Amino acid sequence: MEIKLQRSSLTEWRESYADALAEQANNPKIAQYLRDSFPSPYTKEDAIAWIQFNQSKTEPAKNLAIIVNGLCVGAIGLLPNTDIHRCNIELGYWIGEAYWGQGIVTEAVQHMIIYTFEHFEVSRIYAGVFKGNMGSQNVLKKAGFTLESTIPKGVIKNGVLLDEHIYSVLRPEVTQEHFKKY
Numbered sequence: 001m002e003i004k005l006q007r008s009s010l011t012e013w014r015e016s017y018a019d020a021l022a023e024q025a026n027n028p029k030i031a032q033y034l035r036d037s038f039p040s041p042y043t044k045e046d047a048i049a050w051i052q053f054n055q056s057k058t059e060p061a062k063n064l065a066i067i068v069n070g071l072c073v074g075a076i077g078l079l080p081n082t083d084i085h086r087c088n089i090e091l092g093y094w095i096g097e098a099y100w101g102q103g104i105v106t107e108a109v110q111h112m113i114i115y116t117f118e119h120f121e122v123s124r125i126y127a128g129v130f131k132g133n134m135g136s137q138n139v140l141k142k143a144g145f146t147l148e149s150t151i152p153k154g155v156i157k158n159g160v161l162l163d164e165h166i167y168s169v170l171r172p173e174v175t176q177e178h179f180k181k182y
């Protein structure tokens, strides 16, 4: 699977991406804005484990690689919620520092909104952004997300309690009728 966008392509995870993934991901400036489950330092073994984890999953893919000029430079992915929150899905992403500020992630997020509502029975896509992460907030706003709320001291990262901004986008044609069966 390959989704061709103007600035990048989005593909499923492939074994051949391991070296580039480890190289791009091994950066504390990236890890500082992500969950602790994102390894830091990020080794080739971490990259292989991530790729194998995704290859073991069923279609449609929830995690995609961001490819620029044939090189894996980042990641974008979805985390479905469960139980009464199963109509929600969380979006996350990162891109290698050398590629920041080129509009690559904004374009990928815009496409991911369409992909998500096409492939998953959810009514709301959301993303949590740590206070101070202006780049990510700009990405979400440019892609059509709205700031919903701010959770005071909602996350702890690198030993510091931080406010978390919650951004969301709702399925345009969402109706109660549509979701009765789920």
Ligand SMILES: CC(C)(COP(=O)(O)OP(=O)(O)OC[C@H]1O[C@@H](n2cnc3c(N)ncnc32)[C@H](O)[C@@H]1OP(=O)(O)O)[C@@H](O)C(=O)NCCC(=O)NCCS
Binding pocket: 029, 030, 031, 033, 034, 092, 093, 094, 095, 096, 099, 100, 101, 102, 103, 104, 105, 106, 107, 127, 128, 129, 130, 133, 134, 135, 136, 138, 139, 142
């Ligand atoms: C946040 C991140 C994904 C942005 O990706 P990107 O491809 O550089 O974003 P874009 O180029 O699409 O930028 C979108 C807008 O934000 C602006 N922007 C990007 N980085 C910025 C920063 N650090 N501070 C302020 N604005 C920034 C861009 O200039 C652009 O606005 P413009 O079109 O008006 O110029 C990337 O910096 C990253 O991977 N950061 C580390 C991991 C992370 O924060 N992930 C998200 C967790 S919620």
